[in-house]
Amino acid sequence: MKKIVIIGNSAAGISAAESIRGIDKEAKITMVSDEPYLAYQRYKVLDLLEGKIKERDLNFRNQDFYNNNSIELMLEREVVELNLNKKKAVFKDRDSIEFDELVIATGSKVKLPALKGIQKEGVVALNGLKEVKFLIENLPIAHTVVVVGCGTTAINVARIIGAKKIEVKLLGALNEPIEGVEAIINNPISEILGDSEAKAVRLANNKVIGASLVIFPEPKQPSIDFVRETEIKCGNFIFVDNQMRTNIPFVFAVGDCAEFSGQVKYCGWESALKHGSMLGGVICQK
Numbered sequence: 314m315k316k317i318v319i320i321g322n323s324a325a326g327i328s329a330a331e332s333i334r335g336i337d338k339e340a341k342i343t344m345v346s347d348e349p350y351l352a353y354q355r356y357k358v359l360d361l362l363e364g365k366i367k368e369r370d371l372n373f374r375n376q377d378f379y380n381n382n383s384i385e386l387m388l389e390r391e392v393v394e395l396n397l398n399k400k401k402a403v404f405k406d407r408d409s410i411e412f413d414e415l416v417i418a419t420g421s422k423v424k425l426p427a428l429k430g431i432q433k434e435g436v437v438a439l440n441g442l443k444e445v446k447f448l449i450e451n452l453p454i455a456h457t458v459v460v461v462g463c464g465t466t467a468i469n470v471a472r473i474i475g476a477k478k479i480e481v482k483l484l485g486a487l488n489e490p491i492e493g494v495e496a497i498i499n500n501p502i503s504e505i506l507g508d509s510e511a512k513a514v515r516l517a518n519n520k521v522i523g524a525s526l527v528i529f530p531e532p533k534q535p536s537i538d539f540v541r542e543t544e545i546k547c548g549n550f551i552f553v554d555n556q557m558r559t560n561i562p563f564v565f566a567v568g569d570c571a572e573f574s575g576q577v578k579y580c581g582w583e584s585a586l587k588h589g590s591m592l593g594g595v596i597c598q599k
Contacts, residue, residue, distance in 0.1 A: 314340065320419055325420070326344060329589040330342055348441065353441075356582050362448060368446075395540065414596060421533040421535050430507065435524075457524050457525060464530075535571075550566075550571055551570055
């Protein structure tokens, strides 16, 4: 029985699993996620933070999907290493899983900058549901929140928190004023202050701003650190051909972590669904 392991439990990984199972009823499919949740609609998490939807409204695939399609789901398992010679994916706890074919669908994540104090509690790399739930729990007791970035996501996060009557310092530019949000430009964080918890940030000009939470919503980078020490060719993304195959014949990559050679890179939910669905036909073709 062919063993297919899919690293990633979001749009690309789910659609790949769905399309593989639609063709191959016998293969053993295992999906691995470093999150504790069933598949959810990641692009809606700021709606949850804003209070527009409930957590249940994020549902993308429930447990019945995995059961009905005979898909084994491994949650809270972070892959940190690949052994391509032995065809194994190695987890953080050094346990491992074997595969005949591997699909990397890990998407992208915010990588926290190398700042002194960056690991303190209250510093948030805003990647998904876990972080949004942490903010929902902690915003009611926050006095000042620092949001870092000037992209659409950072501005939306600042706007949502500002609307909750919480003081927001946005370390980035605004195209137009937002009530409750003060924009600070050309003065980045040099250090995060506090004991075990973030209490303040020191800026490049040595100004100190008290802060209960320090949020980094961007920039997102492909989540492929575990690939970089292997023979799989990658740059900012994993390089794939038009069949989403890497330079290793039994390894595929799809979604926001992958880049087609010589083509414009398209990211996002719909693109991930489309290419994941296409991948099933590629893997199952004989």
